[in-house]
Amino acid sequence: MKTGRVYTLQFISIRRQSTVPTSHKGELTMLYLLSFVLLACAGVQANTPFIVSSVDNEIPPPPPVDKAAQYARYIVRNSDWCSLSHVSHQNDVTKGYPMSRVFSFSDGPLSNSTGVPYLYTTFMDRGTRDLKTDVRSTITISLDQGTFCDDRKLDAEDPRCSQVILTGDFEFLEKGSDEWVWGQNALFVKHPAMKTWPESHNWIVGKLNIKFIELVDNVGGSKYPTVQEYFKASSEHPSAYLNKIPLTV
Amino acid sequence: MKTGRVYTLQFISIRRQSTVPTSHKGELTMLYLLSFVLLACAGVQANTPFIVSSVDNEIPPPPPVDKAAQYARYIVRNSDWCSLSHVSHQNDVTKGYPMSRVFSFSDGPLSNSTGVPYLYTTFMDRGTRDLKTDVRSTITISLDQGTFCDDRKLDAEDPRCSQVILTGDFEFLEKGSDEWVWGQNALFVKHPAMKTWPESHNWIVGKLNIKFIELVDNVGGSKYPTVQEYFKASSEHPSAYLNKIPLTV
Numbered sequence: 305m306k307t308g309r310v311y312t313l314q315f316i317s318i319r320r321q322s323t324v325p326t327s328h329k330g331e332l333t334m335l336y337l338l339s340f341v342l343l344a345c346a347g348v349q350a351n352t353p354f355i356v357s358s359v360d361n362e363i364p365p366p367p368p369v370d371k372a373a374q375y376a377r378y379i380v381r382n383s384d385w386c387s388l389s390h391v392s393h394q395n396d397v398t399k400g401y402p403m404s405r406v407f408s409f410s411d412g413p414l415s416n417s418t419g420v421p422y423l424y425t426t427f428m429d430r431g432t433r434d435l436k437t438d439v440r441s442t443i444t445i446s447l448d449q450g451t452f453c454d455d456r457k458l459d460a461e462d463p464r465c466s467q468v469i470l471t472g473d474f475e476f477l478e479k480g481s482d483e484w485v486w487g488q489n490a491l492f493v494k495h496p497a498m499k500t501w502p503e504s505h506n507w508i509v510g511k512l513n514i515k516f517i518e519l520v521d522n523v524g525g526s527k528y529p530t531v532q533e534y535f536k537a538s539s540e541h542p543s544a545y546l547n548k549i550p551l552t553v
Numbered sequence: 554m555k556t557g558r559v560y561t562l563q564f565i566s567i568r569r570q571s572t573v574p575t576s577h578k579g580e581l582t583m584l585y586l587l588s589f590v591l592l593a594c595a596g597v598q599a600n601t602p603f604i605v606s607s608v609d610n611e612i613p614p615p616p617p618v619d620k621a622a623q624y625a626r627y628i629v630r631n632s633d634w635c636s637l638s639h640v641s642h643q644n645d646v647t648k649g650y651p652m653s654r655v656f657s658f659s660d661g662p663l664s665n666s667t668g669v670p671y672l673y674t675t676f677m678d679r680g681t682r683d684l685k686t687d688v689r690s691t692i693t694i695s696l697d698q699g700t701f702c703d704d705r706k707l708d709a710e711d712p713r714c715s716q717v718i719l720t721g722d723f724e725f726l727e728k729g730s731d732e733w734v735w736g737q738n739a740l741f742v743k744h745p746a747m748k749t750w751p752e753s754h755n756w757i758v759g760k761l762n763i764k765f766i767e768l769v770d771n772v773g774g775s776k777y778p779t780v781q782e783y784f785k786a787s788s789e790h791p792s793a794y795l796n797k798i799p800l801t802v
Binding site: 391498516 | 679706764
């Protein structure tokens with residue numbers, strides 16, 4: 305989701321001859337403006353539809369490509385959706401096949417990025433039911449989801465158009481537990497629209513317990529930071545790089 | 554890859570006192586302008602780096618959501634990258650796990666969209682070597698890769714932020730065969746940068762032989778058009794919808 309763009313309110317020009325007396329045009333203009341302000345306030349209060357994700361499309365410059373663990377954290381922190389792979393148990397045609405679906409995720413507010421990807425899902429989804437049967441899973445995130453690769457004029461498959469591949473076991477959290485509450489808050493902060501999703505779907509907070517990390521951030525082959533390195537990298541927060549590394553093409 | 558955006562050439566203002574005599578400033582400006590024009594021409598000739606993908610970020614309006622097969626074709630036609638899921642055979646930690654990596658793809662030029670996703674890959678990639686061992690695979694494409702979901706203010710996980718999930722068997726094409734040549738051309742048309750990728754990588758053209766299709770394009774659950782319906786939908790070309798269905802929020 306790319307929400308960094310600025311939405312401008314466009315007034316549609318009415319070409320037909322106006323029948324409103326000139327003396328009342330000022331009042332009507334004020335009414336129009338007031339209605340837009342009220343609409344905007346309502347949108348902000350409900351956190352939707354004016355804000356659907358708080359992750360900006362224009363992310364800070366990345367850490368150096370040789371800092372693999374930090375680079376992996378950078379991608380996770382500054383992205384808000386992923387493809388989640390799992391093993392299908394849905395029908396005879398796909399049974400045992402790897403399948404993948406796009407989900408929104410959050411590893412915490414931007415100010416407290418943990419590296420643990422939390423997801424908001426429902427057992428109404430077949431893929432999620434598959435994960436109940438078989439927890440083996442992978443989360444894949446590409447910086448081409450935002451403007452990073454466009455800004456550098458990189459094809460999605462170009463290894464410099466960075467991507468991270470997190471493989472592990474999916475865990476459905478216990479409803480109401482401290483971690484559930486934390487994960488749900490982490491999701492709501494980055495995806496305010498989720499607060500409005502229908503309760504009847506019985507939303508579940510889940511997370512990926514990462515076992516293996518592949519990072520593609522440069523030519524010369526993938527890198528494989530350890531899980532320990534990945535989580536340790538949080539001590540030097542990726543936002544520390546902000547404005548330190550110039551964006552180069 | 555979002556290449557619909559307009560790249561503007563920004564002149565960097567030089568704050569230091571200029572030492573160039575005023576009389577020569579006009580000539581220098583001309584030289585600067587000429588060099589930009591020459592650079593742009595070179596870029597266009599090589600199809601890179603000024604064009605890395607010919608798929609526009611601003612795609613035509615979609616077909617109606619109840620036309621599942623046509624909608625699936627619409628996503629495939631108007632997208633240029635995907636996540637490709639496969640089964641890992643890389644190491645003891647991930648063996649048997651579903652893994653996924655982002656690849657560029659093409660199902661043909663926009664004027665001849667076939668629905669068959671072709672990929673350009675190399676056995677230098679571990680994931681591609683996995684596919685040699687086990688061809689079971691899934692391609693997942695979300696319209697959040699472009700501006701579709703932003704334009705409608707939809708979160709990536711919102712079912713109206715459409716995605717298609719194509720499951721099947723991956724096939725590496727015979728080098729130099731008619732289909733290899735066709736697939737390579739389909740890729741080069743949408744990804745001109747690929748022509749410049751290092752030959753030493755021994756690039757392979759592959760495709761997904763689709764067995765099962767899941768489409769998410771609206772609330773109310775996934776749709777499952779048959780493979781036959783999917784390929785038949787090509788007879789009514791998705792571009793036929795251009796300008797027929799208004800973009801609504």
